[in-house]
Amino acid sequence: MSDAPAIRLEGVSKKYRLFASPGQRLREALDPWRRSFHEDFWALHDISLEVPRGRTLGVLGLNGSGKSTLLQIIADVMEPTTGTVEVKGRVAALLELGAGFNRDLSGRENVITNSRILGLTHREALERLDAVQEFAEIGRFFDQPVKTYSSGMFTRLAFAMAICVDPDVLIIDEALSVGDTRFREKCYRRLKSLQEGGCTVLFVTHDRGSITQLCDDAILLHQGRLVAQGSPREVSGLYTELLTTGRLPDDAAAVSVPTPAPAQAAPDADAGGDPVAAFLADPSPEDRLARHPLYNANEARFGHGGAVVLDALLVLDGVANPAAIPSGAVLDIHLRLRFDAAMDPILGVSLHNEQGVLLYGVNNAYLSQELRPAVPGEVRCLSLRAPLPLAPGPVFIELAVASERHRVCDQRSRVLALEILRGGMFLGLADLGFTMQEATSPP
Amino acid sequence: MARPATFPEIWRSRGIVLRLAQAELRNRYSGSALGVLWALIQPAMVMAVFWFVFSYGLRVTSPEGEPAFVARLLVGLAAWFCFSEAVSNGAHAVTGSAYLVKKVAFPLELLPLAPVIAAVMVHLGVLACLVAGLALGGSWGGWRLLHLPLYLAAVSLLAAGFAYWLAALQVFQRDVAQTATLLLQIWFWMTPIVWSFAMFPPEVATVLGWNPMAYVVDGYRYALLPEVAAPPALHHALSFWLTACLLFASGVAMFRRLRADFADVL
Incomplete structure (x- = not known):
């Protein structure tokens, strides 16, 4: 130097x-x-x-x-x-x-x-x-x-x-x-x-x-x-x-920090070693999302009841609930739901940015993934795999359950917040993964 | 700049003071069709009004006979305008430049000088017109004009002293500039501009003679008007320079004592 x-x-x-x-x-x-x-x-x-x-x-x-x-x-x-x-x-x-x-x-x-x-x-x-x-x-x-x-x-x-x-x-x-x-x-x-x-x-x-x-x-x-x-x-x-x-x-x-995991385990999940197994095995019917480390106190919640989103576990490379993830990483999202009525459930997840722009939204019907019917009192977990090639900045996750007639049971907008860190360089909201090379001229 | 500036730093930044002074003038008249000409038109109009009121309205004549009352009035007004403009704008030198105090490292000691220099630049224009006018009227000072720089320096030093005091205090107490404007008006009438010492009994005239601005005004008249017999008395000259230097030194000292807090307050 x-x-x-x-x-x-x-x-x-x-x-x-x-x-x-x-x-x-x-x-x-x-x-x-x-x-x-x-x-x-x-x-x-x-x-x-x-x-x-x-x-x-x-x-x-x-x-x-x-x-x-x-x-x-x-x-x-x-x-x-x-x-x-x-x-x-x-x-x-x-x-x-x-x-x-x-x-x-x-x-x-x-x-x-x-x-x-x-x-x-x-x-x-x-x-x-x-x-x-x-x-x-x-x-x-x-x-x-x-x-x-x-x-x-x-x-x-x-x-x-x-x-x-x-x-x-x-x-x-x-x-x-x-x-x-x-x-x-x-x-x-x-x-x-x-x-x-x-x-x-x-x-x-x-x-x-x-x-x-x-x-x-x-x-x-x-x-x-x-x-x-x-x-x-x-x-x-x-x-x-x-x-x-x-x-x-x-x-x-201490002035110098050890390699930190940019993460904190979910309150109840760190007991059993593997957080995912612990999460999936937890039968609690209690709504714990408000205690989630990424919980956004300004969530907007709406619904007619019949089903409740209880808790979520986000996992990246074995780390539970990372507050920040690099753009392009693939996040595993595990959700726990409770059903208070019989229904053919529809589960939706969507992402908004800070300005409220919808970045992506999907549900199991769009994904042609049929979910088995729910019975009253049932507590059930569902898992998603979510690649996030998004622009850097805060991202808000919305979780929603609806019945088969598209009657909203529990919709929790902006319920979790996480930060996308800069990965590659691009403009816009999402990295569509373009590639480029020199064209070889025809002989 | 957070710490007090050293003299070499101030000297190196002298070009910036001129720029700030120019900017102050240009800014004041920006958007007007006549631009900086207003700086001359305004004093000219006030002078014309005073002339009309006192010569034709009140029919004042100079007790000294020659020079004519009008010439004495205009010269006195010119010197006063320079002083009052420098002081009243000087009071805003720091508060009006918050953008410099808070954002860039800058020798703040220079700030109060910018409005003083701006006022002097306008004053030079006024003086040029005045000298030309007097010459046309048959009143050419000749070699006497060489005294002018001395009195120009006098009025600048006195104004700068006030500018340092007021600019520093104004940061903490916004009433300072208002009060200064008021006191300047009283001071104007205490100064022999529209009147002369000869109108008063000698005892009163002696007291009024210690006014530092009386020395400046009399000095200007001596330099510009050949009919004026003598320069200001030596004891008045000494007391003026002593006052002005003390005021300037104490103003700068005061400014440097308070300056560390400027960025915190503005």
């Missing part, structure tokens, strides 16, 4: 002082006896970190975990309360979805001013204008006041500017979550070429797929502390666990 780290933080902590009013802050700053008028809030505790030159570090953490504060300190916009920060070279930062743009000036003027602030000469700034304009693809809006921009255009311009000033360190705080997929992919490609050119990148995103794809290392912040540091896959696994369970495994306080 290289000699000195591009970014070095030692014992960095940040205390925010919370005041009842801005006037109290002024009073404290000017008080001749240095009395205190505030309450403390520690946003960062004792963070020590080194990022070697040319590496890309992903920063993960829940909202309020201190990510943005950390980046603001590295970007030198904010001063740490204690500790030292060393950053080598020109830093371009996209903090909290933005850049230092004056809303009343045009995109062109803002780009020139910001390039100058980042250390370019006036001439250099003018030379790069075309490249910025071309990358941003905002057309005539380039000469309109920034306040007329959509949030997507704003981000495009900010990102285009940041990468065109040849930064040594590039800080991106969730900037890429705005903007359409096509532009995002373009940004990723450009990021790759910046990385190859030796640019050190700090990257905050909630898209765990792009963390694993773009980053060399990752860290996880939780309540202002650096709780994990390691490979992107390991750390994003921990993050997923934090997201779904709200807490970390006890050993995660």
Whole structure:
């Protein structure tokens, strides 16, 4: 790699002082006896970190975990309360979805001013204008006041500017979550070429797929502390666990994490070794889906009764109920149902994305799979095999049972949530598996 | 930039201050057909109104005889406009630039200078028109004009001192700029622009003479109007420069003490 780290933080902590009013802050700053008028809030505790030159570090953490504060300190916009920060070279930062743009000036003027602030000469700034304009693809809006921009255009311009000033360190705080997929992919490609050119990148995103794809290392912040540091896959696994369970495994306080299973066993299934066998053998008529680790408390439930979806077990490569799975993986879904009336049951499963778009839906009738009639009081398990070549992002599973007359007995929409991680590169909602090769010309 | 900027950093960024000053002007008049010309039209109109009211309405004449009241009035107004514009815009220098404070590493110490420089740029335009007008009217200052940079520096330094104080305080207490605008209006009438010391008994005139802006206004008149016999008194000059330097130094010190909190508050 290289000699000195591009970014070095030692014992960095940040205390925010919370005041009842801005006037109290002024009073404290000017008080001749240095009395205190505030309450403390520690946003960062004792963070020590080194990022070697040319590496890309992903920063993960829940909202309020201190990510943005950390980046603001590295970007030198904010001063740490204690500790030292060393950053080598020109830093371009996209903090909290933005850049230092004056809303009343045009995109062109803002780009020139910001390039100058980042250390370019006036001439250099003018030379790069075309490249910025071309990358941003905002057309005539380039000469309109920034306040007329959509949030997507704003981000495009900010990102285009940041990468065109040849930064040594590039800080991106969730900037890429705005903007359409096509532009995002373009940004990723450009990021790759910046990385190859030796640019050190700090990257905050909630898209765990792009963390694993773009980053060399990752860290996880939780309540202002650096709780994990390691490979992107390991750390994003921990993050997923934090997201779904709200807490970390006890050993995660150690800075380096063991290879984590991005998974947690179903509450009752881990007793017997093989979770699938245990699940299928469990005769309980109790509705346990609300205790499922992937349960979405915002599920929409509807039905006339007669049958109930009791529980589910999702299995990937022997791991029970993984919160995140790579795009293209094949998931085994086992369901337990209870029937309170006699019927010829119809079982349906469908998937929606975050925007509520139906990605795929199917039932046993479509699959020409006849299910044997149910009798009252029966508890029965059914299994599905589900290849998921989907676009990265959250996916919500809907489970439904209906009687033969298409009367809905129990329909649980968005009942389970899981995250699809980036696999191969493609645009759109699903990977249709195209292939390509050079055509050989006929002789 | 979170920590106080060092002098080399400030010096390296001087080009940016000019850009910010230009941007401030362009922004203020963006969308108007006449553009930056408004920066000249506005003071010209106010000057015309004052001229009309005092010369034709109230029929004020200069007790000193020569130079004519009108010339004294216009020169005084020009100097005052520069000062009041720099101070009242300077109060918003940090709050109006939250986009820079929170998003990019930037020597914040430069922010209050941008509105002052913008006001001086407009002022140079006004002065050019004024000097040309006076020359056409037969009142050419000649070598006296070389004194002008001194008084221009004086008004800039005084305004910058206020700008640092007000810009820093305004971040925490938004009433600051409003109060400043009000006090500026009172100060205008305390300054010998539409009146002159000769209208008052000597004891009162002596007290009013310590007003720092009186030194500036008198200095401008000395530099621009050949009929004015003497520059401002030495003791007034000394007290002005002492006041202005103290105000500037304390303003910068104050600014640097409070700046670490700017990003937290804005």
